[in-house]
Amino acid sequence: MINEIKKAILSGILISIGGCVYMASVTAGLKWFGALLFCGGLFAICIYGFNLYTGKVGYLAYDFKDKKAWELVIVTCFFNQLITFLIGIAVGKYFPSIQEAAAKAYSAKLAAPLAKLFISGIFCGILMFLSVDTWKSGHKLGLFIYVPVFIIAGFDHSVANSFYNGAAFGPETFTLKNAAVVATVTIANGLGGWIFPLLTKSARP
Numbered sequence: 001m002i003n004e005i006k007k008a009i010l011s012g013i014l015i016s017i018g019g020c021v022y023m024a025s026v027t028a029g030l031k032w033f034g035a036l037l038f039c040g041g042l043f044a045i046c047i048y049g050f051n052l053y054t055g056k057v058g059y060l061a062y063d064f065k066d067k068k069a070w071e072l073v074i075v076t077c078f079f080n081q082l083i084t085f086l087i088g089i090a091v092g093k094y095f096p097s098i099q100e101a102a103a104k105a106y107s108a109k110l111a112a113p114l115a116k117l118f119i120s121g122i123f124c125g126i127l128m129f130l131s132v133d134t135w136k137s138g139h140k141l142g143l144f145i146y147v148p149v150f151i152i153a154g155f156d157h158s159v160a161n162s163f164y165n166g167a168a169f170g171p172e173t174f175t176l177k178n179a180a181v182v183a184t185v186t187i188a189n190g191l192g193g194w195i196f197p198l199l200t201k202s203a204r205p
Contacts, residue, residue: 004075008050008052008078008080008083009079011076011159012084013083014040014042015041015080015084015160016084018037018038018039018040018041018160019102019160020095021037022037022038023164024097027098027101031151035147035151036148038147038151046135051080052080052159053073054124054125054128054159054193055131055132057077057125058129058133058190058194061194080159081158081186082162084162084166085163087166088102088162088168089167090166102168105164106168109161109181110172110177112181117185120154120155120185120188121191122191123150124150125188125189126192126193126195127149127150127155128157130142131146131147156185156189158185161182161185165182
């Protein structure tokens, strides 16, 4: 499990770097370009086989009784979000332009209805499963389509959100409202990731 934790930490680092370049791109008025560059983190995660919650959780739907798979997903989720949050705090302190962009982006999430975040998280979960599953099937291009789609559409990715949460660190960070936002998006990402596996399970080779 130690090796799996390391892989989850590395994924958190890569998503944080992706979050930095995306926020910098938004500030420069190049949101679409930032969405493409964000793919670099996901590309490295897939190439090296690191552990990312949104890339792992969907596969639980093929066998919900697999306790080891559940353990891996839970551990991965925890360390992904912990590392991105801590890195976000550091980035927010020393990179003011990123902090400002992250604060603006995250305040919108805190103001949004939980129902909207839930739907947004489900759509992101679907697209993240498709990104990873098409990659595993040999269609590498899928990652560079589905990831920009969820970013440009503004769908919520729980691990990326954790980075923005840290970078936007402030009075609302440790509130029940923020806890509800984090929990809602995390659960929705998981449910979204299950949709395609559940509906295609019988057709799975």
